[in-house]
Amino acid sequence: MLNVERPYPPLLRRPAYPVSPRAIEALESHIDELVKLGVLRKVGQNEELELTTPVIITWHNDKSRMNVLTTHSRKLLRIIAHCGIYEYLRMPFGIENEPFHYPRMMNTIFPHELSEGWLIIYIDEIIICSETWQFHLERLSLVLIKMKTSLKECNFWFHELKALGHVVSQLSLGVNKNKVASVLLKQMPQNKKEMMSFLGFSSYYRQHLKDFAIHAKSLYQICDQQTVFEMTQERIQAYEKIKYSLTNAPLLLMxxxxxxxxxxxxxxxxxxxxxxxxxxxxxxxxxxxxxxxxxxxxxxxxxxxxxxxxxxxxxxxxxxxxxxxxxxxxxxxxxxxxxxxxxxxxxxxxxxxxxxxxxxxxxxxxxxxxxxxxxxxxxxxxxxxWELSNTPDNPAYAPTSAEPQIPIEGINITDVGTEFFEEVRESYKQGKNCHILTALHDKDCKDASLASSWDDIWKTSYDNRILHLFDGILYHRSKHTSVMVLFSRMLINTILLKFHDNIDSGHLSEDRTMERINTCAWWPSWRKDVVEYCHSCDRCHNSNIATGKRFGLIIHIQEPSTPWVVFCMDWVTSLPPVGDKGYNACLIIVDRYSKTPIFLPCHKDDKAMDTALLIWNRVISHTGLFKNIMSDRDPKFESALWTNLNKLLGTKLSFSTAHHPQTDGPAEKMIQTLEDMIRRFCAYGLEFNYSDGFTNDWCTLIPAMEFAYKTSIHALTGNTPEILEKGWNPKFTVDTLKKDLVDIHPTASSFNLLLYKVRHHAKQM
Missing domain, CATH: 3.30.420.10 (Ribonuclease H-like superfamily/Ribonuclease H)
Known part of the structure; x- marks a missing residue:
């Protein structure tokens, strides 16, 4: 057997360890002292550097890596052929220690530049850093004198550059989005090998990622050999959180x-x-x-x-x-x-x-x-x-209160004034139930036997602790909020008028009217009163149009997962010209996710370019670029302008088939809703009376009608379009009946959780 000594024992040529500025100062002082004493000498540029050991500040000596140094080096890279024996003059491909030889050679060529810190070499990446242009020119000359480069592989005079998966600048260190995007476009790992590859990539950027350890815990568990690979819901959520953190990684300051x-x-x-x-x-x-x-x-x-x-x-x-x-x-x-x-x-x-x-x-x-x-x-x-479950095992365990504190809806009286609340307080003194109930809650009368004469609904509400008194106003406690209790029929009629007949309420259906009243007031049999009031509304009766045939089988179109990714579009035409610009049509745009409408007055003879500019100025500038538009086969959208524009933007136009308007259902339904609202507030002809609340300028009512629809509960999603899109409902004129008793502002985390739950609930309906 032939025993051959290894010419290059492992890890002989090692780089310096990263140290703090204090350690750098101490090392320089100590080395300078040893040089003056003749203990050390500085190695020249032309001398071979086959062995270097990094300096460690320690109390004991460590020469373990020096002891494996061999006495001789052998020329092992010789080959033999029929024409003789040859030696390589340059490094060939395929040698195991080839990657280590290249940086060893670069460290030999640039020993002083590397020691000064302005030259960085990693494998084939060479970076020159300078504070000024003059320094950069001098340093660039020192490097180019010693090596040949390919200009097409070099970049010069950059304030920011991409290196080793990062974006490096003078002030910060960021994640290279191109590197991250290539991994995130892949599908979810299907086996342990793919999962380990993903975790290895993510761990490389862990200094940019908050909560990486906790999110990756469950993913590391399924990489164990003794564990069956199974992507549970918890692991899928952890995988998605890491992907989200990678795409939103913050910049790290230098x-x-x-x-x-x-x-x-x-x-x-x-x-x-x-x-x-x-x-x-x-x-x-x-x-x-x-x-x-x-x-x-x-x-x-x-x-x-x-x-x-x-x-x-x-x-x-x-x-x-x-x-x-x-x-x-x-x-x-x-x-x-x-x-x-x-x-x-x-x-x-x-x-x-x-x-x-x-x-x-x-x-x-x-x-x-x-x-x-x-x-x-x-x-x-x-x-x-990390949130812990509220169980007895948790040191912070706290039993749930038997009477949770339900927030009272804030009430503002900027326009109505304090008279409304004075009337509410006065109304509590009338009737056999009201004054006894308020007296018991106000603790003026503690004889519970007085409740024997109450009606059943009041007795049940009091026994179940649903009613409570605050600032002289009686409130009815529901699951999430508490709303004002009304007794006077005059006050009840005021609420019904505000929440149904006002322009910002829109004369909408009884379901939507009930949803609005449910956030403000309560009285016995209030749902029945709302239904009767809406059914007795003359304007609603005169404006409603009975639909024809029964619904057929519906082929479901996949809904988007975020707002304003896909929206539907159509026109309401043949409207009377109004305003200075003579608008005679209205472009309707409906977001398929949140059902948010946008009404844009226009002309029915607008060209394709006019429509494109209108959508850009009034829609895309606020919602961002869409992915898909659903519309009927209007000549404007089949024009070459729209076809080329969508190719340029990378978007798509989806047309409904002939005689199938249900494909563009949200827009078609919105046309009917808008026309109904216009009929309720506009009248045309020779005779009409302004005192009846009618007008002939439908264009001025469009913003209020749009607002009314966006702040009303949608039957399909179970929430208002404003909540699904923004996470909150804006105030409107019916809020003038609300008083700022308690103003509750959720924290950012609870807001995000609320928005997530609302959108998730809407998708499940």
Missing amino acids: PDWKTLFKMYIDACGPGLGAPLHQFQIVNDKPDEGPICFISRQIKPTEVRYGASQMECLCVLWALEKLHYYLDGSVFEIITDCNAVKSLLNMKTPNRHILRWQIAIKEYRGNMTIVHKAGNIHKNADGLSR
Whole structure:
């Protein structure tokens, strides 16, 4: 057997470790002293560098990698053929250590440039960094003298460049969206190998991703050999969250060691989190931005730690993880646990705290611990803010209150005045039920036997604690809100008039009228009164048109998942010309997701270009670019202009088939609804009376009619179009009956959760 010594033992030529500015200063001082003493000498540029060992500041010697150095090097890359034996003069392809030889050669060619820090080489990536143009020209000349380059493979004079999957600039480090997009376009992993590939790619950008550890936990579990690969709903959600985080990764600022660092630490439940932030000048103004995000899960041995111990553990772990940022720098540790200060200064600590006190001793001079209350300590990584179930096993378990606090709808009286509420309070003193009920709730009369003479509906409401008194107004408690109780028939008629007959209520159906009243007022048999009032409305009777045949079988068209991706479009024509511009038609646009309508007055003889400009100025400029338009076969849309425009924008036009208007159903139905509303408020001919509330200028009513429809409950989705599109309902004139008793503003997180639940509920209906 022939034994051949390895010419290049593994890891002989190693790069320098990253160190903090304080360590750099100490190393330079120590090396200069050894050079003066004659212990060290600087290696020349022309000398071979076959072995380098990175410097480590430590108390013991480590020469383990030097001991594997062989005494001889052999020329092993020789080949033999029929014409003789040959040696390579250049590195051939296919050699196992070829990737390591190239950077070793580059380190030999550019030893001083690399040591000064302005030249960065990784495999075949060579980056030159400079503060000024003059320095850049000088450094560029030094590099180009020593090597030949291909101009088509080079980029010069860039303030920002893409390297190693990142976008690097003078101020920040971002994620290369092109790299991320290529992975996100792939389908969901179907086996363990694909999942490991996805997790490896995502982990490369984990310093940009908040909550990566907790989201990836369930995905790492199915990569285990002992686990069956199964994408459950929890894992699908985790996969989608990581994809979303990749596409919305924030820019990381370049650290400035002369500026104060802020490290937000938080520990709770499943994990630890410690984002590192810093104030820097961004876009000519000071702003706080992230340097990096770190997080990890709690280990099994750490589950038994108390809350204070967990916070101290997070401090120690973050200091070790971010050592090369914080060593020698001034920084603040911001925590929501006030006990961290006293624990780290405890005179008689336990073994855990004592070990941690010793570990952070070197940071004492530059470290300041700042307490911030939990409700404002929101910079900490969300990993430690994971929601726990409200069970007895949870240390923060709190039994559900038997009487939940239901918010009272805010009521504003800007136009109506206080007289309305005075009338409500006066009405409580009339009738056999009202004054006794208010007296009991006001605790003026504690004899519950008085309730024996009540009607059944009042007695049941009082026994079930549905009614409660606030500021002299009686409220009826429902599942989510409390609304004002009315007794006077005059006040009830006022509410019905406001919520049905007003222009911003639109004379809509009884269902939509009930949905509006349900947010403001309550009285016994109120639903029955609303139905009777709507059925007795003369304008509704005269304007409604009975539809003909029964509905046939419907072929379902797949609905979009977000607003304003697909919308329907059609025209209402043959309207009388009104206004200065003589509008005689109305373009109707309906979002298929939220059912939000947009009414655009126009002319029925508008050209294709006029329609395109109208849609761009009034729709796309507010909603963004769409993916698909559904319409009938109007000549405007079949023109070459629209065909080429859609090709250019990458959008699509879907036409309904002949004699099948139901394909464009939302727009066709909206035409009927708009015409009904116009009939209720407009009259034409020789005789009509303005005192009856009619007008002949339909164009001035269009905005109010659009508003009325968008703020009414849609039968298909179960919510108003405004809620599905924006997440909230704007105020309108019926809100003048509402008084600002309690003004509740949900937090950003609850708002997002509400919007998600509402949209999800709409999709399920």
